[in-house]
Amino acid sequence: MRNAFVRSLIAQAAADERIFLLTGDLGWSVVDAFASRYPDRFLNVGVAEQNMAGLATGLAQAGFTPFTYTIATFASMRPYEQIRNGPILHRLPVRIVGVGGGFAYGHAGMTHFALEDLAIARAQPGLTVIAPADPAQTAAAMEAIRTVEGPVYLRIGKGGNPEVPGLNGRFALGRPEVVMEGSRVLLLATGAVAANAIEAARLLHADGIQAAAAVMAHLPYAPTPELTALLARFKAAVTVEEGYTAGGLGSLAAETIAQRGIACRLLIRGVHASPAGRAGSTAFLQAAERLSPEGIADSARTVLTAAPK
Amino acid sequence: MKKVADQDVPRAARTFRRWIIEQSRRSNVGHVASALSIADIMAVLWGAVMKAPGTGRPDRDRFILAKGHAALALYCALRWKKLLDEKTFETFCGDGSTLGQHPEHALPGVDLSTGSLGQGLSVGCGLAYGLRARRNPGRVFVLLSDAECNEGQVWEAAQFAGHHRLANLCAVIDLNGLQALGHTKDVLDLAPMADKWRAFGWEAVDVDGHDCGALEAALNADHGRSRMVVARTVQGKGVSFMENRLEWHYRNLTDDECALALREIGPA
Numbered sequence: 001m002r003n004a005f006v007r008s009l010i011a012q013a014a015a016d017e018r019i020f021l022l023t024g025d026l027g028w029s030v031v032d033a034f035a036s037r038y039p040d041r042f043l044n045v046g047v048a049e050q051n052m053a054g055l056a057t058g059l060a061q062a063g064f065t066p067f068t069y070t071i072a073t074f075a076s077m078r079p080y081e082q083i084r085n086g087p088i089l090h091r092l093p094v095r096i097v098g099v100g101g102g103f104a105y106g107h108a109g110m111t112h113f114a115l116e117d118l119a120i121a122r123a124q125p126g127l128t129v130i131a132p133a134d135p136a137q138t139a140a141a142m143e144a145i146r147t148v149e150g151p152v153y154l155r156i157g158k159g160g161n162p163e164v165p166g167l168n169g170r171f172a173l174g175r176p177e178v179v180m181e182g183s184r185v186l187l188l189a190t191g192a193v194a195a196n197a198i199e200a201a202r203l204l205h206a207d208g209i210q211a212a213a214a215v216m217a218h219l220p221y222a223p224t225p226e227l228t229a230l231l232a233r234f235k236a237a238v239t240v241e242e243g244y245t246a247g248g249l250g251s252l253a254a255e256t257i258a259q260r261g262i263a264c265r266l267l268i269r270g271v272h273a274s275p276a277g278r279a280g281s282t283a284f285l286q287a288a289e290r291l292s293p294e295g296i297a298d299s300a301r302t303v304l305t306a307a308p309k
Numbered sequence: 310m311k312k313v314a315d316q317d318v319p320r321a322a323r324t325f326r327r328w329i330i331e332q333s334r335r336s337n338v339g340h341v342a343s344a345l346s347i348a349d350i351m352a353v354l355w356g357a358v359m360k361a362p363g364t365g366r367p368d369r370d371r372f373i374l375a376k377g378h379a380a381l382a383l384y385c386a387l388r389w390k391k392l393l394d395e396k397t398f399e400t401f402c403g404d405g406s407t408l409g410q411h412p413e414h415a416l417p418g419v420d421l422s423t424g425s426l427g428q429g430l431s432v433g434c435g436l437a438y439g440l441r442a443r444r445n446p447g448r449v450f451v452l453l454s455d456a457e458c459n460e461g462q463v464w465e466a467a468q469f470a471g472h473h474r475l476a477n478l479c480a481v482i483d484l485n486g487l488q489a490l491g492h493t494k495d496v497l498d499l500a501p502m503a504d505k506w507r508a509f510g511w512e513a514v515d516v517d518g519h520d521c522g523a524l525e526a527a528l529n530a531d532h533g534r535s536r537m538v539v540a541r542t543v544q545g546k547g548v549s550f551m552e553n554r555l556e557w558h559y560r561n562l563t564d565d566e567c568a569l570a571l572r573e574i575g576p577a
Contacts, residue, residue: 040442051431051465058435061420062443066435082428082462089422090414 001156001192002030002099004135008142009067013038016146020059024049024070027099031069053079056094057086065093071105072098072114072155076121087151088126094151101131101191102242103285104158110276113285114155118190118219119247121153125221128173131155131241133194133215134162136169137177141217144171157192164195167215174224180205182212185300185307186231189240190216190249193291197240200296211300219249223256231262236307238267238299242291245270267303269296318521322352324577325385326547328398332381334567336402340410342545342557344382346485346518347452350540353524354450354481355386363392363418368447371436373421375429376454376483377411383419384408392418427460429453430480434469437478437535450528451480456488459497464509470535471510479528479536483518485544487555506537518542547574 010033013019020041021034035042041064045052049070056066068075075098076083087094098117105112121129128148132138138156145152166179176188180201189197194215201213214230231237231253239250250268257264271289278288286292290299325348333341355362359370363386374383384401387393393416400406407416411424423429433451440447457463470478484502486493493499503513512532516523518540527538544558545551548570562570 043438045469046465048465048468050428050462051434051469054428054431054462054466055435055438055469057421058432058437059439060435061432062436062439062445064439064442081425082431085422085425085428086432 001132001135001138001161002027002159004138005097005142005154005156006030006034008139010034010037012142012146013041016065018063018065020064020066022052022056022066022068024052024068024074026070049074049078050082053082053086057090057092060087060092060094061090065095067095067097069097069099071112072101072117073112076114076117076153080120083127083151084124088124091126091150093149095145096151096153098153098155100158101155102193103282104192106280106282106285109279110274113275115243115271116247117155118241118243118249119251122219122221122247122252126150128152129155129219130217131191131219132171132217133167133189133192134164136163137167137171137215137217140169140171144173155191161192162195164198164215166198171217173218174220175218175226176214176216176230178212178214178230180211180213182210184210184236185212185304186234186237187211187213187240187296187300188216188237188249188253189213190219191242193240193242193286196286196291196293197296199293200300203293203297204300209300209304216249219252223252223259227252227256228260228262231256231264232260234264236265236300236303238269238296238303240291240296241270242286243270245272263308265303265307267299269299318352318356318525320577321356321389322349322521323574324389325352325382326574327571327577328385328388329381330548330562330567330570330574332399332401334562334564335399337561338402338410339559339561340378340381341560341562342551342554343376343379343454345546345548345551346542346544347379347382347483348546349519349521350452350481350483350524351382351386353521353528355390357525358528359450360447363387363390368445370448370450371420373429373433373449373451374412374423375451376426376457377423380408380410380412383412387418426454426457427462430463430466433478433480434466434475437470437475438473441475441477448477448479451478453480453482455482455484455486455493455499455502456496458482458499458502467506467509467511474510474534476531476533476535479538481528481538481540483542484539485542487544487553487558489558491555503537503539511535511537513537513539515539515541519546549573
């Protein structure tokens with residue numbers, strides 16, 4: 001996904017002289033392609049994320065469209081107040097790119113797991129929050145945010161994220177993208193872990209359970225008509241996100257169901273407690289939180305037993 | 310050092326002080342001493358140094374009040390420049406007023422909303438870098454408090470400006486030696502302040518923060534890199550019973566104190 005991001009950025013920068021890339025000393029082999037092509041619009045600001053958020057605010061006030069790039073934890077949490085008081089408060093077109101959301105940096109351990117970035121980003125009504133599922137959707141999201149006036153938090157995977165079958169790079173703000181049809185239960189996922197949800201739907205189909213699967217890459221502050229309409233079609237749903245279960249996609253679905261009066265039983269699948277002290281591959285860490293395809297499929301079976309008839 | 314030719318600037322500083330006292334009494338809010346301590350700096354910046362500040366001109370000089378709690382002094386400057394009318398000025402801290410205890414960019418003439426210490430200089434660096442990249446002649450002035458330099462982000466910005474030799478950036482520290490709970494030298498000693506900035510690659514100068522001529526010369530100097538003007542000030546300057554007294558970081562004025570303060574400041 002990070003390569004898809006930087007390819008899109010390079011393409012956009014050719015036509016849009018406002019585009020500027022800042023990195024907090026991260027992105028070896030990723031940001032170089034941009035830096036060599038547009039040296040005047042690239043800055044490695046050093047390991048200083050708070051300052052980077054302030055610099056981006058100032059650059060945006062000077063007429064640029066700055067993208068800040070670093071690992072999702074450092075992109076979102078370290079400079080959270082600076083983002084709030086800068087680009088959000090002043091409605092500036094700063095794009096905060098957090099690379100390696102969830103367990104993408106699995107071997108790096110807890111300090112590098114971005115588990116609450118989506119929740120804290122979504123807590124700001126003036127921030128557009130997007131976690132694409134695959135490289136093609138990352139490119140589509142990059143296209144879509146060109147017209148977003150205020151700031152954006154774009155949480156992307158690291159490298160090696162597969163294309164999600166059936167998604168075909170679809171993306172629109174506020175809209176879930178259905179990638180597999182089904183009538184009994186909805187699997188609604190965000191971010192790179194969506195690939196596991198789609199695989200879970202396939203497992204359920206093979207087991208005779210008609211599961212639908214959809215990707216909700218944009219996590220809006222409030223329910224959207226498109227999300228409401230999708231959830232209203234189901235009596236059971238499982239949300240899937242690589243992060244803590246409060247404040248993110250599960251919360252968005254719960255708020256939609258409750259506030260719109262939808263008769264849908266919801267199971268929020270994500271990280272329920274601190275995974276401190278456990279490192280490993282992304283797949284291992286996902287499986288430990290039942291975010292593997294099998295774990296998600298089991299969650300669907302569980303929620304079906306509790307769903308209204 | 311070059312002296313200010315006419316008396317407009319010291320007169321403006323006196324006017325600011327009167328307005329600060331009168332409006333603090335009217336609104337019954339504190340932070341009086343912090344505003345008084347920068348009255349001369351503000352008068353020099355807004356009266357003799359900055360080009361078209363607070364206007365919509367793209368090539369204007371920008372001003373960031375990093376020590377946002379002294380917003381009343383900024384409102385005085387805006388009023389003095391006729392960018393803010395008297396009636397609106399007098400809504401300071403009233404219900405629904407745009408003029409809070411910290412400045413918001415929703416108020417015309419305010420370039421940046423501030424109030425959370427340590428964040429203004431980074432934005433100033435981004436602005437200065439961006440304006441330079443766009444060949445915009447506008448300069449950026451950032452006014453910090455001394456205790457604000459306790460914040461780590463200030464030193465991130467200090468590294469950046471020093472490294473990139475942002476000659477269009479000028480910062481001022483209101484070195485009044487007091488912070489919320491005591492003397493800066495007792496909380497976290499910041500001395501030697503100017504040397505710290507020099508070590509980060511800045512051109513730094515110590516001046517008397519109430520000497521308008523010295524301030525103007527220091528603020529207008531161009532050394533080809535970022536400049537730090539360490540302005541030695543007295544918190545509550547101009548009102549004897551407020552000078553260097555911690556309680557005036559918080560206290561409101563009584564009518565008698567207000568009258569006495571205005572007498573000491575003298576006519577505008």
